[in-house]
Amino acid sequence: MDKEQSKGPEPKSTLLIGGGIVGLASAYALARDGVQVTVIDQGPIERRASSATAGIIGGSSVIPWASSRLWPRVPGHLLNRDGPLRVSYPWPRNLAGYVARSVLSGRSIPRQKSSAGLANLGLRGWDAWQSLLEGLPEARQMFEQNGCLFFYATPEQRRADAAGNALRRSFGMDLSELDAGEMKAILPPLACDVAGSVRVNAAGHVLDPIGLQQCLRAAVEALGGRFIAQSVAGFETAGQRVTTITTDDGASHAADAIVLCAGAGSRALAAQLGHRVQMIPAWGASVTFTNPSVQVTAPLLLQSDGIAVTPSKSGLRVSGLLQLGGGGKADAMIATLTRKVQHLFGAFSYTDMLSFTGARPLTADSLPCLGPDPRFGNVFHNFGHGHWGLTQASISALAISDLVRDRTPRIDISAYVPDRF
Secondary structure (H helix, E strand, O other): OOHHHHOOOOOOEEEEEOOOHHHHHHHHHHHHOOOEEEEEOOOOHHHOHHHOOOOEEOOOOOOOOOOOOOHHHHHHHHOOOOOOEEEEOOOOOOHHHHHHHHHHHOOHHHHHHHHHHHHHHHOOHHHHHHHHOOOOHHHHOOEEOOOEEEEEOOHHHHHHOHHHHHHHHHOOOOEEEEEHHHHHHHOOOOOOOOOEEEEEOOOEEEOOHHHHHHHHHHHHHHOOOEEEOOOEEEEEEEOOEEEEEEEOOOOEEOOOEEEEOOHHHHHHHHHHOOOOOOEEEEEEEEEEEEOOOOOOOOOEEEOOOOEEEEEEOOEEEEEEEEEEEHHHOOHHHHHHHHHHHHHHHOOOOOOEEEEEEEEEEEEOOOOOEEEEOOOOOOEEEEEOOHHHHHHHHHHHHHHHHHHHOOOOOOOOOHHHOOOOO
């Protein structure tokens, strides 16, 4: 950060609601800026979206999930037990309104706006992480920048992604074309066909997403930050300020500023502040095979299958899929991930299998809520990052630190206002 950016008024005390990767990055950015921070988060770490992530930064960060073609395909996905999308009972409470808004967001012009909003955050993700972690070499060493490969099993899959790759290039993403022979040369022996790949050259990944969260928490605590293992029950307000946060144990907590960064849990809390955010929890899962007999050196994205295969500190990680509803029941997703990676590499050997699930906060227009609350002057929003929490967490955290310190945000945040729904 340059010297001009670091200037600001005297530090404020700040309460952050939520301790996933977005909350922890925000807490560290604020604590590093001299703000006294308190993080309220019930946990556990194993149930966070940021613990079930693939760990990719900037792999496909400009393509909105919402499109006009998505919802008509849902019945077909539901009939395929290994499809990338599933709906499970109990359904999200606001599913009908959410679907209606996502259909509108998937039309051409709104989707272009969503793409621009994603690019504004996602294409800054890697550099923002390096800036944020400048004083944390133990966290920086968890990051590798070896690119990311879109895996195409057939020429049809490659052609189907041509428009997406054209959009990525239009935002300046550096892509390279690889043929089938080049892919076979850099991958372990495959049990399936491969038609080629497109490589995102500047993409990176995190070798240990859980370790990164633990490192950020320790850094916040070393800077005087506190963590309270509770859930937020409600807010007390006076005029245009939130004066107190009440937790489930009946305790009251006050601070100069409040940051709502509770991921999928933010929708209900935002509703208490008068905002109807079109967002649902979309469950994802990851499986890590320890000591595997196959290794990859860069992440693979199999978009038609809805999965990613990444190298990690613990072994070979397979992540992805999208389950709406179900309350986090993940057995079927974990079984599907296992079948898909075995279809890719065959029946490889491994020592153990570690699995994690988490609820991704998926907004109807694919964009997060990031910025000041329009009703309460001391409240700021930083949630709804969907599939891209790890990619967008760093730049979002730096923007939040700017806002809390009364500085002009270093990026344009006009696309992410929480009352846009």
